[in-house]
Amino acid sequence: MAIRYRKGRASPWQCYWNNPLTGKRECANFITQHEAEKHDSLIKHRIKFDRESFKKGEMESEEPQTITLEACYLLYLREKQFSKKSLLWQMDSMRRPLEQFGMLPIADISREHITKVMDDMAKTGVKPVTVRKRLSVLKTVFRWCAGNGYCSMPDFPKLPSGHYEKFIPPTPEEITAILSVASPHIARTVVLGAQLGVRVGPCELLQLTWDDVDLEQRILRVHGARKNLQALWREVPIRESLLPIFKTWKVQDIRDGAQHIIHYRGKPVQSLKTAWRAALRRAKITRNIRPYDLRHAFGTEMIAAGVDVGTVAKLMGHSTPIMLLSHYQYVMDRQKRAAVESLPDIGHVPNGMCPIEKAPTE
Structure with missing residues (x-):
């Protein structure tokens, strides 16, 4: 399997x-490289999971009641025409179901x-939120088939809860x-x-x-990372104490x-994983801290x-404070308790202000 460009053709790819x-x-010709890459991914999927589909007319001749999950999934992919990235995610999500019952008639599943499948994922250490995402793909395929x-x-x-694990940010x-x-x-990533508050990853940090x-x-x-559709970018003030650091970096x-x-020897960085783990190891930090936890x-x-939640939400690029209210609730609860404890002491409270009812006597 390969893709090549043929100069001077009406459909060069x-x-x-x-x-x-x-x-x-066998071959297929396309006008754009994107179309050729999508078709190449589809052919790879057919060779890996459904070789019998290369028999002419076999897919069309199968009766609906005997069609397998693999064959039906291939028809689903043909209709949806996912991008290359989405197709890879689809194939990875469907890998376990196809391995276990891909050759069964879809009506018998x-x-x-x-x-x-759900239990096997849990036993191998797959997180509940990932199990939910992957089986949601299978559920979507079944809806299409139905x-x-x-x-x-x-x-x-019932799929596992989609709530993410509670994070503990670095101190x-x-x-x-x-x-x-x-x-x-x-x-630089840490700063x-x-x-x-920059999102650590390719969506924001590595593009700066x-x-x-x-x-x-x-x-x-x-x-922005296209999560706040109301603003294409946000402006974050730089602390005065950080100004000399930024000037040194720029020089x-x-x-x-x-x-x-963020670069390594003048070249843009694609991933921080290896260097980040090395930094944690040298700092003798044993607990799991992700680069995103810096945010x-x-x-x-x-x-x-x-700082009020609305201002923090704007600085972090959230359109509403809802995300902060759910993720940082433990911080706000602690802040509320500290606020109540900061009230001035009113001294002795007379007994008349706190009446005590006598217990009923028989």
């Missing part, structure tokens, strides 16, 4: 492969089959320990995540360039010819300092 049943070369008359909708078991002491041993691009930094106005312009990057703020530390410290 060609996807070609060897038929696994006959061994003969019962609640017990689906429950067994709508097209291939089967009736089976009695699906100021842990952040200081990481900074003291981190490589330069991880140190931008814990001090400016020096064009997004205004040192005169002390503002960092963060282009170094101009000298090295680096455009991105949680930003929100936690802001709320604990008494």
Whole structure:
């Protein structure tokens, strides 16, 4: 399987492969590279899961009541025409169901089959939220099959809760320990995540360039992760104590010819996983702390300092404070208790203000 470009053709992008049943070369031509890549992913899926579909007319000749889950899933993919990234997610989510009962007639698949897949995922350490996401794909496929008359909708078991695990953000002491041993691009990640609330990952942090930094106005312009559709970007003020650090970084990057703020030897960074784990190991931190937890530390410290939730939500790029109210509830509960305890003591309370009813006598 491969894709090639043929210059001067009306449909220049060609996807070609060897038929696994006959061994003969087959191909399909497309106008754009994107279409060719999508078709290439589909062919790979057919070769891995449904080789019999390469027999001409076999898919069309199957009766609805005897069609297997694999064959029906292939028809589903053909109709939906997912992007390459979505197709890979679909294939990964359906891997276990296809392995266990992909060759069964789809009408014979019962609640017990689906429950067994769910239990097997849990036994192998798959988190409940991931189990829910993957089996939701299977549920969607069954809905499509039922709508097209291939089967009736089976009695699906209740999927695990979709709530994420409660996170424990890094403490100021842990952040200081990481900074003291981190490589330069991880140190920048710590500052931008814990001090400016940037989403640590390709959606925000790894896209930042020096064009997004205004040192005169002390503002960092963060282009959103498409989670707040009301604003394409947000402006986060840079603390005055961080200004010399940013100026030093900029001088170094101009000298090295680096455009991105997070880079490794002048080249943009694609992943922080390896360097982050090395920093935790050198800092002698044994508990699991993710790079994204730096952003949680930003929100936690802001709320604990008494900043109103609406302002914190705007700084973190949330359209509403609902996310903060659910994720940082434990911080706000502690803050409420501290606020009540800060009230001035009114001294002795007369007994008349707190009447005590006598117990009824028989």
